[in-house]
Amino acid sequence: MNRRPVTAAATFLLAGLLASCGGSAEPEAGASSPAASPTAQSPSPSPTAEDARVAEVTDMLLVYAEADSVEQMRADADPASWQALFQGLRMQGDTLYVELQIGADEPDRDDLGTTAAKAVSAAAYGVEGVSWVVAEDATGTQIAQEQPLNS
Structure with missing residues (x-):
């Protein structure tokens, strides 16, 4: 079995998830890593089903926004839109959380969260395992929730 495409896909997914969280797939300057044997392969981290769901929905959002990255989607968005406030997605169980950088006292908070x-x-839609979508403000307080059509 050829594991190279699986390893490449896992590495790509991990790099994308780290980038969306503000992290980096690159080691920090000055960080040391153990020397690898040319014949030994370290196991690559397997993305969880939740990670795969987040990646699938994020990809669809980028298609809708005609953007190559979350950063581009935010930069290209109207400053008064939810996309400009989008920080990322996370799964807990069957609930997908939309993290928005918006305060509790913002006048359009409820409308932006609902949208x-x-x-x-x-x-x-069509992503198995997502029963609810919940929009949250910067403090993690729920603003709105919706069920995907396929639930």
Whole structure:
């Protein structure tokens, strides 16, 4: 069995997840890593089903936004839209959380949260294992929730 495509896909997915969280797939300057034997292969981390769902929905959001990355989607968005406030997605059980950088006292908080939940719910259509989409503000407080059509 050829493991190279699987390893490459896992590495790509991990790099994308780290980038969306503000992390990096590159080692920090000055960080040392153990020397690898040319014949030994270290096991690559397997993405979880939750990671795969997040990646699938994120990819659909990027298709809808005609963007190559979350950063581009935010930069190209109207500053008053939910996309400009989008920080990322995370799964817990069968619930997909939309993290928005918006305060509890923002005047359009409820409208932006509702719009984000509806848009991400549409992007989650057909993604198995997503029963609810919940939009949250910067403090993790729920703003709105929607069920994808396929739930």
